[in-house]
Amino acid sequence: MTRGATTTSDGIIKLDSRFEDGAAFMDGSFVPISEARIPILDWGFTRSDVTYDVVHVWGGKFFRLNHHLDRFEKSLSSVRMSIPHNREEVIAVLMRLMRLTQFHDAYVEILCTRGMPPKGTRDPRKCDNRFIAFAVPFVWIADNEMRERGINLHLSRFVRIPPVSVDPTAKNFHWGDMIRALFDSYEQGCDMPVVVDLEGNIAEGPGFNVFAVKGGTVTTPGGTCLEGITRQTALDLMAELNVKTQVGTVSPDQLRNADEVFVTSTAGGIIPVTKVDHEPVADGSVGPVTENLRRVYWQKHDEGWDATPIDYES
Numbered sequence: 001m002t003r004g005a006t007t008t009s010d011g012i013i014k015l016d017s018r019f020e021d022g023a024a025f026m027d028g029s030f031v032p033i034s035e036a037r038i039p040i041l042d043w044g045f046t047r048s049d050v051t052y053d054v055v056h057v058w059g060g061k062f063f064r065l066n067h068h069l070d071r072f073e074k075s076l077s078s079v080r081m082s083i084p085h086n087r088e089e090v091i092a093v094l095m096r097l098m099r100l101t102q103f104h105d106a107y108v109e110i111l112c113t114r115g116m117p118p119k120g121t122r123d124p125r126k127c128d129n130r131f132i133a134f135a136v137p138f139v140w141i142a143d144n145e146m147r148e149r150g151i152n153l154h155l156s157r158f159v160r161i162p163p164v165s166v167d168p169t170a171k172n173f174h175w176g177d178m179i180r181a182l183f184d185s186y187e188q189g190c191d192m193p194v195v196v197d198l199e200g201n202i203a204e205g206p207g208f209n210v211f212a213v214k215g216g217t218v219t220t221p222g223g224t225c226l227e228g229i230t231r232q233t234a235l236d237l238m239a240e241l242n243v244k245t246q247v248g249t250v251s252p253d254q255l256r257n258a259d260e261v262f263v264t265s266t267a268g269g270i271i272p273v274t275k276v277d278h279e280p281v282a283d284g285s286v287g288p289v290t291e292n293l294r295r296v297y298w299q300k301h302d303e304g305w306d307a308t309p310i311d312y313e314s
């Protein structure tokens, strides 16, 4: 195995520059991110036959790591894949990635691809599933300016692939709908799209869940979207803050007429939406529920709430 960071006798950590852009664990080895590649015949590539999870590291600590690993295990079972590592071993791989990169704020992904069927067959049962993990610097789904002013969300005409076809709770690469919606949203001059379910109600966006606040109650869609860990964090924190929440249907009109709208993602936390299709949400400013929730979300990070600290030296 490659060692990325070493500590000199005077205690200074020296980083191996090959890992400065990120590191990956593949086929039992740790490699610089630029050298990590999968064979072209892996069904992860040819069929988008992958499940994955993304956890972030903030201030040198994983945030809600066990929630992400629980969800990854459920996703694996939903898509009938397995990996040759138990949870302790996966955590050891992630810790090693962090030591190699020395990133204190990072985007850390664990994946399992279907792998390749034996020559001449197309039987997914015969594939050796491939476990991969990688760490790169923290990625934001919305830049600084968007996070401050709130995003201009486009209510897309595109329908999220329905749960009868693909289990939305198993995090997946079926993003054809999201990519079409992204192009459309940019063409409309908006920042990001939200796609709908078969009934035309709000489902989710490319990398985020959606919440609408009305008359003191906060509603987020359920059943047609990924059960985001940040969505769960938002629900947990609002329970602490005595804000009434529910998982239910959010129609396009409920979104347009909400007092506040926000989205949640591992890659950005709580992000306000201040316009829907260029029309202001309420008075177009970031509302008090969103503002408070965002503050508490980052405060929890500073306090080490549900955090797994990283030992960068051992």
Ligand SMILES: Cc1ncc(COP(=O)(O)O)c(C=O)c1O
Residues within 6 Å of the ligand: 054, 204, 205, 206, 207, 208, 209, 225, 226, 227, 228, 229, 230, 231, 264, 265, 266, 267
């Ligand atoms: C389709 C989709 N919905 C929702 C989310 C938000 O989930 P989380 O809060 O776990 O990042 C993601 C995250 O990537 C996603 O891909």
